[in-house]
Amino acid sequence: MVDIIIVNWNSGDYLQKCINSIFINDNEKFVGSVFIIDNNSTDNSLEKICPSCRIKIIRNNENRGFSKACNQGFKLSTAVYVLLLNPDAQLLNNTLEECISFMEENKRADILGCSLLDDNGNITFSCSRFPTPIRYFFDATGLSKIAPKIFTPALLMTDWDHNDSRNVDQVMGAFMFMRLSIFEKLGYFDERFFVYYEELDFSKRVVDSGGSIYFNSDIKAIHSGGGTTANVKAYRLFLNIRSRLQYAKKHFSFGGYSLVWFCAYFIESFSRNIFLLICGNFKEMKEVFKSYKLLIRN
Numbered sequence: 001m002v003d004i005i006i007v008n009w010n011s012g013d014y015l016q017k018c019i020n021s022i023f024i025n026d027n028e029k030f031v032g033s034v035f036i037i038d039n040n041s042t043d044n045s046l047e048k049i050c051p052s053c054r055i056k057i058i059r060n061n062e063n064r065g066f067s068k069a070c071n072q073g074f075k076l077s078t079a080v081y082v083l084l085l086n087p088d089a090q091l092l093n094n095t096l097e098e099c100i101s102f103m104e105e106n107k108r109a110d111i112l113g114c115s116l117l118d119d120n121g122n123i124t125f126s127c128s129r130f131p132t133p134i135r136y137f138f139d140a141t142g143l144s145k146i147a148p149k150i151f152t153p154a155l156l157m158t159d160w161d162h163n164d165s166r167n168v169d170q171v172m173g174a175f176m177f178m179r180l181s182i183f184e185k186l187g188y189f190d191e192r193f194f195v196y197y198e199e200l201d202f203s204k205r206v207v208d209s210g211g212s213i214y215f216n217s218d219i220k221a222i223h224s225g226g227g228t229t230a231n232v233k234a235y236r237l238f239l240n241i242r243s244r245l246q247y248a249k250k251h252f253s254f255g256g257y258s259l260v261w262f263c264a265y266f267i268e269s270f271s272r273n274i275f276l277l278i279c280g281n282f283k284e285m286k287e288v289f290k291s292y293k294l295l296i297r298n
Contacts, residue, residue: 001032002081002096007066008046009039011087014224016048019055030096030139032079037069040068045087054146065194066173074183084199086174089116095295097176110182110211111203114219115162123162124223126172127215128155130204133248133256140263142271155200159186165217169207173199174223182206190250196277197243204251233269234290241268241295265295 004022008015015036022031036057038046046057054144058072072085074120080175081103083096096205112209117125135154143151157168176199186205189198203213243265269292 001079002030002075002083002100002177003032003077003079004034004083004085004117005070005077006036006068006085006087007039007073008036008041008087009063010043011045012043013045015045017090018085018087020048021130022085023052024091024093026093027091027096030100032291033077034071035076037072039063039065040070055147055286061068065191067189067193067195067198068191070198071188071191072179074188077180080180082178082180084173084176084178088224089174092220095219095221098216102214102216103177104220106214108212110179110192110206111171111215112177112219113168113213113215114175114177114221115217116172116175116221116223119222123217125156125158125160125162126174126223127157127160127162127168128170128172128200129157130169130200130207131155131247133252133259135246136244136260136263137267138269140271162215163217165209166215168213168215170200170203171215172211172223174225175221182211185209193243193246194239195243196240197247201247201250207252212226224295233284234287234294237288237291238294238298241291242298261287265292 006018019034021027022034031054034055036046036049037056038057038059040060040063048244049055049057056076060069074082081100095114099114103109103112113126116124118124124263131154135152138151139154144153152159175246186202186209190201192199206213245261245264248257251261269288272288273285
């Protein structure tokens with residue numbers, strides 16, 4: 001059986017579509033409990049969910065952040081497997097059965113990811129590598145976008161088409177199929193990450209402990225992408241940069257952290273605005289300015 005953890009924050013109609021995909025016949029028989037951890041949503045996304053004895057809704061009275069909300073769900077789970085699923089994701093027929101079959105046949109795999117398709121059925125980039133300071137420099141200067149096969153991106157593996165299966169450093173937190181026992185071994189997500197980089201940090205701890213993370217291109221699900229934070233771009237960029245710096249401080253040397261800090265505050269802020277200026281996207285430039293204002297204040 002599989003317990004499913006969904007962290008909800010103003011996800012609108014996405015959440016209902018996600019729940020509906022879980023309880024189609026081919027998936028429903030493998031589902032134990034579905035824990036919806038709601039981070040004080042102000043929309044009506046929860047009201048659209050049909051009552052079920054297997055759906056447990058935990059309402060937080062404030063936005064506790066993604067990692068804390070995930071941990072709330074993980075600690076309630078009792079099934080052999082737990083699936084961390086974004087509200088803007090949907091399972092397809094046999095998604096859960098195929099995940100379970102793979103994990104039963106591959107006992108060394110601790111975390112499993114699958115092909116995430118966009119709304120048009122196209123494969124999206126969903127796997128990442130562990131970053132290095134120099135690769136953050138490539139990102140900040142834009143070199144990784146110009147020639148990703150030469151200047152390897154820091155995180156997202158855009159230099160690989162995701163059409164084959166392989167071991168990877170990290171699969172996207174939108175769909176992370178895990179053995180519950182991994183939490184007994186390593187503990188839970190680091191709650192110092194409010195949102196972003198918590199799954200990367202956890203994946204690094206898994207791999208550093210000798211564990212394995214696998215991407216299976218034959219198993220598929222849908223991920224619309226950007227569902228809960230698409231309308232708060234400045235805040236999203238601020239949170240991403242802040243978590244990036246937290247990750248660098250935790251895992252890099254002082255010199256490496258200093259390079260990431262310099263890239264974030266000086267090189268990236270400049271390169272982002274130059275690119276947007278060339279594109280004539282003045283609205284986005286304002287969002288970048290707002291995000292750095294938040295970063296400096298915090």
